[in-house]
Amino acid sequence: MSQEAAVFGETSPPGKSLYTPFNVIAGIILIVGFVITILRFTKGLGAVTNLDNNYPWGIWIGFDLMAGVALAAGGYVTSAAVYIFGMKRYHSAVRPAILTGFLGYALVVVALHYDVGRPWRLPYPFIMQQGTTSLLFEVAACVALYLTVLFIEFSTAPLEWLGLKRARSIVVRLTMVLTIFGVILSTLHQSSLGALFLLAPSKLHPLWYSSYLPVFFFVSSVIAGLSMVIFESTLSHRYFAHKMDETHLAEKEGVALGFGKAASLVLAGYFTIKVLGISMDNNWHLLGTGYGMWFLVELLGFIALPCFLYAVGVREKNLCLIKWTSGLTVLGIILNRLNVCLIAFNWHLPSDEKYFPHWMEIGISVFVVTAGIVVFRFIVTRMPILYEHPDYKDSH
Amino acid sequence: MSVSRRKFLGWLGAAGMGTAFGTSANAASNKHFTGYPDSMGILHDISLCVGCRSCEAACNKVNELPPPEKPFDDKSVLDKKRRTTASVHTVVNKYDNAEGTKGPVFVKTQCNHCLEPACASACFVKAFAKTKEGPVSYDPSVCVGCRYCMVACPFNIPTYEYDSAFSPRVMKCTMCHSRIIQGRLPGCVESCPKEALTFGKREDLLRIARERIRKHPERYVDHIYGEHEMGGTSWLYLSNTSFASIGMREDLGTTAAPNLTAGALGAVPLVVGLWPVLLTGVYAMSKRKEKIAKEEEAQAVGDAVAATKAEGEEKLSAALAKAGKDKDSAIKREVKKALEEAAKAQKEEAAEAKTEEDA
Ligand code: SF4
Ligand code: SF4
Ligand code: SF4
Secondary structure, eight states, rough: HHHHHHHHHHHSSSSOOOOHHHHHHHHHHHHHHHHHHHHHHOOHHHHOOOOOOEEEEEHHHIIIIHHHHHHHHHHHHHIIIIIIIIGGGGGGGHHHHHHHHHHHHHHHHHHHHHHSGGGGTTHHHHOOOOOOOOHHHHHHHHHHHHHHHHHHHHHHHHHOOOOOOOHHHHHHHTTTHHHHHHHHHHHHHHHHHHGGGOOOOOTTOTTTTTTHHHHHHHHHHHHHHHHHHHHHHHHHHHHHHGEEEOOOOOOOOHHHHHHHHHHHOOOOOOOHHHHHHHHHHOOOOGGSSSHHHHHHHHIIIIHHHHHHHHHHHHTTTHHHHHHHHHHHHHHHHHHHHHIIIIITTTTSOOOGGSSSOOOHHHHHHHHHHHHHHHHHEEEEEEESSSSGGGGGTTTT | HHHHHHHHHHHHHHHHOGGGGGGHHHHOOOOOOOTTTEEEEEEGGGGGGOOOOOHHHHHHTTTTHHHHHHHTTTTTGGOOOOOBBTTTTTTEEEEETHHHHHHHSEEEEEOOOBOOHHHHOOOOOOOOOOTTSEEEEEOOOOOOOOOOHHHHHTTTTOOOOTTTOOOOOOOOOTHHHHHHOOOHOOOHHHHHHHHHHEEEEEEHHHHHHHHHHOOOOTTTTTTTTSSSSOBBEEEEEEEEEEGGGGGGOSSSSSOOHHHHHHHHHHHHHHHHHHHHHHHHHHHHHHHHHHHHHHHHHHHOOOOOHHHHHHHHHHHHHHHHHHHHHHHHHHHHHHHHHHHHHHHHHHHHHHHHHHHHHOO
């Protein structure tokens, strides 16, 4: 706790109490998470999860891995837009997006250590035997490589902070290569996460199962990335406005409008291919069932609706609407991943055999997200993320 | 119509991600695999099974599994549908209302030892392997515990030791691989009092099964479960009732697991090969656009400066001209004023002179 106190302490102005609501809540969550962590690693998965032989994957995969990776897509989407497509006017959005991406992936890897049975063997697929027939191998390899890429991309901020100019200039020169590498790796693993379920046609409900699963996952990751950038910049603006420089503040609206417009377009495309998916497998009759209703909730409420709202928001330059829509879209992506991984998975099973997470599983997920926010706060209040370092202005 | 639409959608998919490349990638990498030639299998004749659970007891013994909660001769266990667990490799289930049968039907369930196992194709450390003898083996010394194999198995067979903190393993029937290699029968087969289980070469078992159906068409459903399901399995089943009514899925199809993901895997080299080219192209284009924009900007600035200059000059000359005019009129005004004053003065002088004369 004392170390946490130090972390929080530095962010509060001197003389102010440490016991701000944020610090207290975050502190409690971290302590509870710490206790569950000890239980998990001394008593095994059975002690803290509701996983069973029918449901080998729970929310640590459905939420932490599947949704986490999708929501961390802001990094590659933004850097591709700025460095490859030359949309320089969004430049100030790159650093926060890369930071969120990096933290997101780092946390995914942390969460995986909780989920797999023998986490110390996570390097085995690379050093012992390569299961190249497995899409999970591809996911693992790409996530590991991409985490490294994100780390290098992000490293310019701490290097500036520490005043290491030479190292920084080397990294900056690599920007293009890193960006292209990031896009390739992201395309591969975002789509492969969906492709994981191609192996289970008999377990995943036909409305969600499709040979286009990889395409669905990739396209929706772009949507998630765009929406997360808007969503996160809203939150950052509320809490860290004093850290933002003029460029950032000036470009912020443009980012929301531009990304909102892009998200609306991609959502429209996503909606179309989803509908094509149903007609290709001729699954229309399934829409009348209970699962069909649920599918329609996702399709209409979390894909069609945000698509429309974004379009309206952009046309009327209604930033407030765009912000709320970004939140709705993010929820929709999370819902989609939970549907594929848990809710529509094992749809044949009677409802009493279906999985519902143990409170300690939820506890760890909340713990991981909280840890992410605390680290984000630590970095943003110290390093040049929301503003440009005075020594390196105009150097990009 | 539907064929061409399908094709069209296929191309769409290929353009997006390359799922449709399944067929070509397939042709290149996955030969049609029908199993190792002399591999062994087990035929389970469901119509002969009496639900005595001897096989469960034998399996528990030969695999040295933990003792069961209720003894193996306790028939009440059969009242509830069970599945394999971390300490139970095989279970016998009872179905009371199976289609077209009088008494209950008993079915033994365990790993089917697929010819092209989904679990093996899912595992990212190759912990599973189809052995040439027939069994699908598992190597706990490399297993990471991701449990993707459990997600992948279409028969819901593998289980996990969730309660072990330090050495959890995936557990499933081994088909008694070690015994087979020694030339002994699998534990369950050896113990079955009704010969509902037959061990032998898969080829021979298929022949036996066909023969039984031919001889007793009134007793058997005309289908050997496992001959083609999911690409074929080493365990085969004969039944006196429809498989669907005794908990065996008939909608699994005949596509072997590796073929389900071949398309997605085949797309990898495509993405790796094409993306850099495409992205660099886009980058070059946007760079060029930027350059043109810059040039245009420079041009525009130049023009603007020139325009301002010209405008300025014009203004200046106009101002000068105006100033000149102003000057002229001022002079004229002054002159006029001066003249007027002079005239006035003259008049006054004259008037003065007159008064002087008058006086
Ligand atoms: S039945 Fe399941 S566990 Fe057994 S070999 Fe087939 S896929 Fe693997
Ligand atoms: S749990 Fe083990 S055997 Fe199963 S896929 Fe993962 S690493 Fe392979
Ligand atoms: S083959 Fe061996 S491991 Fe499999 S069910 Fe029979 S006795 Fe058990």
